[in-house]
Amino acid sequence: MLRLSLFLGANLAILAVLSVSFRLLGIEGLLQANGVDLNLTALLIFSAVIGFAGSLISLFLSKTMAKAAMRVQVITAPRTATERWLVETVHAQADRVGIGRPEVGVFDHPSPNAFATGWNRDDALIAVSTGLLNTMSRGEVEAVLGHEVSHAANGDMVTLALIQGVVNTFVVFLSRLAGFLFDRLILRIERGYGPGFWIVSLVTEMVLGVLAMAIVMWFSRWREFRADAGGAALAGRHNMIAALERLKLAQNAPPLPEEMRAFAISAGRVQTLFASHPPLERRIAALRAGDTRPHTPVGPARRRAGWG
Template identity: 65%
Template sequence: MLRIALFLGTNIAIVALLGITFSLLGIDGLLAQNGVDLDLQALLVYSLVIGFTGSFISLAMSKFLAKKTMGVYVIDSPRNQTERWLLQTVERQARQVGIGMPEVGIFDSAAPNAFATGMNRNSALVAVSTGLMQQMTDDEVEAVLAHEVSHVANGDMITMALMQGVVNTFVVFLSRVIGHIVDRAVFKVERGHGPAFWIVSMVAEIILGFLAMMLVMGFSRYREFRADAGAAQLVGKHKMIAALQRLQNSHESPKMPDEMAALAINAGRIHALFASHPPLEKRIEVLRDMRI
């Protein structure tokens, strides 16, 4: 969830900033062909620029932001046996899946958690929390690391960036079309764009973005199953199941960390549509049914 939250938060901020900048520069005004009809070709190019720029800048900044936001200590030279074991384990797994050695780090958090991020599969970051190291056995930590390494090997961050770029493009495109229609049909603006175009476009962009988030989160849940399967291939499904069961126990404790909220097993349907991870019980069930 951590890598998803950082990526999406950065993406939304950049898209909003680009939209405001383009509006101030008057580029939005060029979308009205001859001042009357909406130039759909120009609008599509405009939407593509905003959509994919926000997504790929987010991807490029993902590793830097993760380090700074989470306070990740990157292990360059192991200070103890635990750090040495982490490096050796990730190195072995990276070699097995055929990717470059990721940076390995630790961040201070009582919640058992881990994430992988980075712009490409040969220059990634895999980080685990202190809580995960304290609460899990070596086999369980090994399985979590394999899960994150599988995310990297699957190119999940790049795929997420491409999908988010497409989603951004359609949200920007459709919101401007809706704004244009309302401006012409309801407020009877005949040339250029009136205030209604900007207001309706912004409102439509928020609503469409909210709905589009369901598609992005749906893909995020799908890739968690793929990473679980990859981890099962690397270390054995019994280790991955044990790690998920440990997370399940942590989740069911009275004081659940906020960053574990997306793993909610008893989440309502609406919450489930926006969850970045499938329910833990479902992930365990799928792993048990796998034939390895």
């Protein structure tokens, strides 16, 4: 919750600084001198509301939507030795990194995969597929669980949603501004919105949306290296490498639904600028090079000292 409040506060401050800058630099006056009656501050606020609304709603409903989309069976009372081991392992890892114990669940899917979701690091969901349990050893599964617990401890779900909100804000702002300027300066429409506004806004939003997605996916790839390091710290580097090697053998398995891939340990074959995960080869190379330093310190005492 503190991370969410700080991030929202920082972005409100950015919007306030931009609004003041528009006035100090005389941008609004320059627009008005050219017949453009546009309130940039109001447009910024409108863009922020639109930009963050979807991201925040998705974040707060993430656990509910994930459970429904993947038909996750949450383990409330373990019925088998495997279920008991899963819950005990996740809870032990959560205790080590100093976060609240997540819910643990299993979903039926042939692909060896797992994901973490939730709006709060102390109220997360860690779910694994039946394919993962059927193909990996316990050491490898433990590493995958450590990877997902590290995502929760690092606050990656919250940060990804807020970064999405920020880029959405600027996409909406700049596309509307481009459409408005086209209407007023090119088509010389003095009042209301002409067809040029809607066409230019739509095209600009599509182009900027592509660039925005590249930024969001860059962060998503970067956080995977951090989570791999966390998984290695919690379960051993050899187990984390072995788990990723196992995933390489299953890259042709059916992927998870599109809306869940950014939160999974593997998204299948990924080589593009818009991939949510870096190639498994790069992740394995980073671990073999010894980059296993956890970005979320292990131990409740470190958390009380202000880590995470």
